[in-house]
Amino acid sequence: MTNGLQKLRSLSAEVADLRHAADLLEWDERVYMPDRGATTHGEMLATLRRIAHEKFASAEMGDAIETARAEAAGLGDGGAAERLVEVTARDYDKAIKVPAAFVAEYAEAVSASQQAWGQARAQSDFSAFKPFLERIVALKRRYVAFFPPAEHPYDVLLDDFEPSMKTAEVRAIFEALRSRQVELIRALGAAPSTDDSFLRVPYAEADMLAFAVEVITAFGFDWSRGRQDKSLHPFATAIGADDVRITTRWVEGMPLSLLFGTMHETGHALYEQGVKPEHHRSALEGGASLGIHESQSRLWENLVGRSLPFWQLFYPRLQARFPSQLSGVSLEQFYRAINKVQPSLIRVEADEATYNLHVMLRVELEIALIEGTISVTDLPERWNAGMREYLGLTPPDAARGVLQDIHWSAGLFGYFATYTLGNVIAAQLWRRFEEVHPERDADIRRGEFRPLLEWLRRELHQHGREYRPTQLVHRITGSSVDPDPYLRYLEEKYGRMAAGRLN
């Protein structure tokens, strides 16, 4: 008898349907909703999310989990049912700990805070945002208190994005990265500057989009189970593995932003399209964590998309689409331009070598806010001090400093770290793949991406949320989350370029 498991599956399917519908509504809101539809959309979303929560955090679900747990132990199915029950139970235990009244208060605060942030950023006025952020920080500390005491209070927040990851682990990884990355950037700063003026002439959006579509089709994006549209900020969303949608945007004066952004979102999409069908509508669907997800977007965007083998094949094709802009530019010039290192103020525009330093700054500050070792009042000064230390720059105003990201206004504490974890894990996977498939670069040079995608599918994508992120990294690479491959990748790549070589 597996009545409990059946019940767990049918309740989970119903909740998944509601969440999928909400995800599709959010996609619509960002892509096609008419301006004045926002209120109606807000109502629908609030109702769907609330009903999904009520049905998931129900006594019925609690009972189904308990019954299913006993059934799963004796099934002899290689632990598949046990993993399903474990992950569902983990989500359930979190869901029932937070009172509905808090959820409502928090949603209201986030909504007000995001609006205030938008206005404050437009006016570069941190003081206008300060009381809203103070309220958010206080609410996050109250949220932490709903859970059993952890090693570090920030662990509770991290767990929402990176299940089971500890603050201490994140700090250790960041510690290892910090000195070597700062050193690398200083060394590169001394080199002669790279000419990328050919990226500042006009390019046609439609041609760049067509090129990006050619690239991600070669990567393996399945258009019968996905689509691409335009939105203000690029994102990827999965309405289940058979309907995965990405968006892109055109930034005037940054012609390659569309291309690299598309590769990035495609990395997320390939992950979602690869989750095994039996996980559909269960707690095991979707990605293992934001960090693992980001490892996929970064792998395709940077390790593939900014690599020499990739451009050895694709640069002539890009030149053919943009002859007037690129016919006089050599592969080497182009490769150097897209890999130019330049400390800058804005995280989302940062290059591979400086990106993590932006992240570290934010993570250190948010840990301190949650600990209470700094206050919201201290933030602008601490931000600017960190920017000087890591990148040698001082933001001229709050908009280009402490107010630049939406995350804190949206209550997303614990999120930033996953960007760096993604970079680190991507490099670990990249190295491991080369060990098992030494033809890695040769394959890319001839546009053969199937071995890479099939390996990722088999080792990572198909499992969805079966394993915790650190377990998954260990299963694939035999190692814990380790920054060394990432640092060596950076040091070798930029070391070669500094030495006047490409490979």
Place this chain on the structure above:
Amino acid sequence: MTNGLQKLRSLSAEVADLRHAADLLEWDERVYMPDRGATTHGEMLATLRRIAHEKFASAEMGDAIETARAEAAGLGDGGAAERLVEVTARDYDKAIKVPAAFVAEYAEAVSASQQAWGQARAQSDFSAFKPFLERIVALKRRYVAFFPPAEHPYDVLLDDFEPSMKTAEVRAIFEALRSRQVELIRALGAAPSTDDSFLRVPYAEADMLAFAVEVITAFGFDWSRGRQDKSLHPFATAIGADDVRITTRWVEGMPLSLLFGTMHETGHALYEQGVKPEHHRSALEGGASLGIHESQSRLWENLVGRSLPFWQLFYPRLQARFPSQLSGVSLEQFYRAINKVQPSLIRVEADEATYNLHVMLRVELEIALIEGTISVTDLPERWNAGMREYLGLTPPDAARGVLQDIHWSAGLFGYFATYTLGNVIAAQLWRRFEEVHPERDADIRRGEFRPLLEWLRRELHQHGREYRPTQLVHRITGSSVDPDPYLRYLEEKYGRMAAGRLN
């Protein structure tokens, strides 16, 4: 104290949110969903529709209605709360009469039947569809039996689309139309044929779309509360009055189909955009009936869009967009071509003068099927006999005959009549508007559509479902649903053309 009314409103709002979300999912399915997303979409839709039904047909809602009814009686608000309670109660009484097991069986039968219909139509093989249609007819008869005995069993089905309309009323209207329409068509058949060869040369889709957008913007379509996309079959859907979406399509060889289709869907959309905000998320949102809805689409498509005053203004603009196709074609030639009467086999391609005869044939046959006076086996022969009698044509095959419409396969018995009711009511409104606003045609000739839209908004749109369709027609025109204005409109318009005049 109005606790019951408040409860009724909050439960209705929740149900409306779920239905709006389902409507948006259906829009997405027909407009942007990737091919293989159908299963995931089907799951989401089934879950949303089921939860919406459970929440609406709940004991809690029943109690709220009873309490609210008592409260509404004493409010002195001009009957607003009473109408809300009455309409909610009417929907509720219908919803609780049909057992959940029947709903599930019916949904499954419809899904199988629609698939079978698609294949049968492709192969023009009625016998392959016959068992499925027999099952649907049997289910519709079981459905009728859930309700108290009506004057005629078909009344129950009609009521789902045209609340309170009786089979006897529909028959009387059709009786009045039949002989005069058949006579009109015979008379027109004797006239020399109209040259519309200039509509069979190539036109550019993008230019026609731009022209259609110009036209519906002039009509008053609010783009901040709506949008237009492409789909296989044109439709309009409202996610509430602030998000109303229409679709269109391009049919190769029928360049004006996009234009008239867009005007038609805009008629539906203008209605939905005009429903008063306080009806949002209640039983009073949306249109009063399918017939009233169709009166709006037909009014803008035919009474405005195929009128001489409209083209006196817009034809030069169309010529400017299509100089090579239309510069040698006079307004009169063009006007005659778009108003050409020609009996044809396919309902959706029928002109204004023959359209109702297609509808009558279907309504007579479905009434007989529900009565049991004919069987599904008799259908093809009865269909062909009817086509000969009304239009003088014999379908060469089932695909162009009895299999052409999706409605019966989808269980939509009682739906067809609303097309003709829409035509009839549109003409009543049109005549009434001219009585209160004699500048009607002069306004249209100078592109001034606001008086018409404002009148429709005030008299009809804003009320949503407050009044039953016949009440509404009576409030506006002082008459019951009366085919005479429609017949006179046809006779005068085509009589003038036959006499060699335009007006």
